[in-house]
Amino acid sequence: MKKLLEIRNIETYINQFHILSGVNLEVIEGRATVILGRNGAGKTTTLNSIIGLRPASSGKIIFNGEDITDLKSFQIPNKGIGYIPEDRDIFTDLTIEENLLISSRNKKTFSERKELVLDLFPDLKKYWKYKGGVLSGGQQQMLSIARALINDNKLIIIDEPSKGLAPLIIEDLIKKINEIKKTNTILMVEQNFDMATRIGDDYYIIDEGKTVHQSTRDEIINNEDIKKKYLGI
Amino acid sequence: MNSRLMFLKNNKNKKKISIILLFFALIVFPFIVNSTYILSLVIEMCIFAIFALSYDLLLGFTGIVSFGHALFFGLGAYTTGILMKGYGWAFVPTLLPVILICVAFGVGIGAVTIRAKDTYFSMLTLAIGQFLWVIVVKSRVITGGEDGYHGVKLLFDNNRLAIYYFMIVVLLLVYIFAKKLINSPTGKVLQAIRENEDRAGMIGYNVLTYKILVILISGSIAGIAGSLYAVTAGSLTPALIHSNTTMHAILMTVIGGMGTLNGPIVGAFIVKTAEHVLSDITQRWMIIFGIIYIIIVLYFPGGITRLKIKSNKFFNKILRNKKNIECFEKSSEEA
Numbered sequence: 001m002k003k004l005l006e007i008r009n010i011e012t013y014i015n016q017f018h019i020l021s022g023v024n025l026e027v028i029e030g031r032a033t034v035i036l037g038r039n040g041a042g043k044t045t046t047l048n049s050i051i052g053l054r055p056a057s058s059g060k061i062i063f064n065g066e067d068i069t070d071l072k073s074f075q076i077p078n079k080g081i082g083y084i085p086e087d088r089d090i091f092t093d094l095t096i097e098e099n100l101l102i103s104s105r106n107k108k109t110f111s112e113r114k115e116l117v118l119d120l121f122p123d124l125k126k127y128w129k130y131k132g133g134v135l136s137g138g139q140q141q142m143l144s145i146a147r148a149l150i151n152d153n154k155l156i157i158i159d160e161p162s163k164g165l166a167p168l169i170i171e172d173l174i175k176k177i178n179e180i181k182k183t184n185t186i187l188m189v190e191q192n193f194d195m196a197t198r199i200g201d202d203y204y205i206i207d208e209g210k211t212v213h214q215s216t217r218d219e220i221i222n223n224e225d226i227k228k229k230y231l232g233i
Numbered sequence: 234m235n236s237r238l239m240f241l242k243n244n245k246n247k248k249k250i251s252i253i254l255l256f257f258a259l260i261v262f263p264f265i266v267n268s269t270y271i272l273s274l275v276i277e278m279c280i281f282a283i284f285a286l287s288y289d290l291l292l293g294f295t296g297i298v299s300f301g302h303a304l305f306f307g308l309g310a311y312t313t314g315i316l317m318k319g320y321g322w323a324f325v326p327t328l329l330p331v332i333l334i335c336v337a338f339g340v341g342i343g344a345v346t347i348r349a350k351d352t353y354f355s356m357l358t359l360a361i362g363q364f365l366w367v368i369v370v371k372s373r374v375i376t377g378g379e380d381g382y383h384g385v386k387l388l389f390d391n392n393r394l395a396i397y398y399f400m401i402v403v404l405l406l407v408y409i410f411a412k413k414l415i416n417s418p419t420g421k422v423l424q425a426i427r428e429n430e431d432r433a434g435m436i437g438y439n440v441l442t443y444k445i446l447v448i449l450i451s452g453s454i455a456g457i458a459g460s461l462y463a464v465t466a467g468s469l470t471p472a473l474i475h476s477n478t479t480m481h482a483i484l485m486t487v488i489g490g491m492g493t494l495n496g497p498i499v500g501a502f503i504v505k506t507a508e509h510v511l512s513d514i515t516q517r518w519m520i521i522f523g524i525i526y527i528i529i530v531l532y533f534p535g536g537i538t539r540l541k542i543k544s545n546k547f548f549n550k551i552l553r554n555k556k557n558i559e560c561f562e563k564s565s566e567e568a
Contacts, residue, residue, distance in 0.1 A: 051435055077437035089432040091425045093492075102421045103436045147436065
């Protein structure tokens with residue numbers, strides 16, 4: 001099993017605050033890895049360090065055998081990493097088409113990838129010429145995911161996909177992410193334990209900026225102590 | 234339905250007809266007004282419309298607030314003025330050095346300031362603009378200092394009718410260029426940067442490069458506007474570089490509507506008309522204008538041109554033209 005992403009003991013500061021103080025994790029190719037943890041544990045900061053938005057001050061981030069720790073945030077997507085932020089961050093003044101077009105790194109394969117994405121999210125086809133700002137929360141989340149899928153990325157990073165969405169839409173989202181999982185490697189942060197366990201294969205728990213637990217799906221579901229201690233459930 | 238009515242109801246045809254009517258109106262306008270004063274005013278409006286349009290690329294489409302944009306306008310005006318009067322150049326060849334100088338300044342200013350965020354960036358551009366203003370004031374031998382630089386040869390031997398048509402054509406060309414730019418993939422990236430700089434970086438765009446690019450493009454357009462000013466006014470003063478000139482561009486862009494391209498043109502015409510009309514009524518016309526500006530910012534933050542869009546929507550509703558909206562709502566419910 002190939003390690004697609006490896007994080008070795010990274011430390012990250014935001015201004016004077018020491019947010020990450022020893023995060024370690026591995027993402028295996030073809031699998032879905034989920035990061036769990038309480039609010040403020042450092043989950044999103046870990047993702048931000050991977051994508052270069054909050055560069056790690058020490059430690060190593062190895063992607064596909066290459067050290068990407070010191071790369072700028074705009075260089076990281078070109079390595080084959082797609083990122084879906086927790087607040088979706090779609091461009092509300094641009095249409096769905098424009099959102100996908102500017103996210104596409106290879107204009108030659110755009111039409112082909114577009115068909116693939118629209119098959120997965122037919123709603124986006126309906127509102128193709130609508131501006132992102134008029135879409136509902138669920139549709140914006142679809143667009144945000146579609147932007148990552150418009151490129152042939154090796155790794156898709158998803159930050160709290162269920163945030164702010166209604167239960168019915170979350171159900172649909174779980175199905176879609178499981179579809180994506182069939183062809184992509186996924187690293188996901190998720191607070192919704194039910195959703196996390198219906199998607200993930202491997203699990204890491206981060207607490208107070210450190211990796212404190214690693215397990216498979218069955219282990220985490222059945223380990224009541226860990227769930228109580230680190231997740232409060 | 235009558236085929237002629239159908240033709241008029243089609244939005245594309247409506248647009249075509251409006252453009253033809255506007256074009257016709259612009260051609261016959263000088264013969265209707267038959268006034269050199271009004272023609273001169275319209276020429277000035279066109280120059281400031283080009284300047285404001287260049288500012289809209291910065292503020293409206295990329296979200297960059299610069300208080301030093303007038304330095305490009307001044308650079309263009311002084312470069313053309315000095316080359317024409319001092320070295321006997323014709324007008325058109327001076328545009329090349331104007332663009333080159335503006336690009337060089339754009340890259341330099343961009344490289345120095347662009348890493349500064351928001352307010353700090355704006356303050357830095359203000360400082361650089363005012364620094365250049367001081368240099369122009371103090372370089373009496375070259376620029377004439379505070380007395381100004383006079384005697385620049387006027388375009389078409391000051392034939393106002395010819396200048397009027399020339400300005401309309403230049404404004405149209407600049408507008409088409411700006412429209413093509415904002416509809417291009419580069420333009421879409423600029424709009425993405427305006428909305429969310431970090432996110433634009435996260436999808437693989439080097440935000441700093443794009444920001445410098447738009448600074449030098451808008452700077453070059455502002456420089457061309459300055460050149461046009463030099464050959465229509467004939468006299469240049471350091472006030473052209475002062476932050477007050479930038480404030481004019483901001484006023485025109487905000488009043489007309491940021492991020493619209495039509496807005497700054499409409500804004501330039503409103504501000505210049507108000508300036509001339511109100512200054513005839515009272516010397517303190519800026520107070521009245523200030524009040525108008527506050528009302529627009531408070532109640533119509535999208536500017537005058539968006540007000541037109543809003544009123545169109547309103548009338549469309551009245552005429553039961555809600556097909557799109559209903560269709561969207563229906564599909565949303567289904568989803």
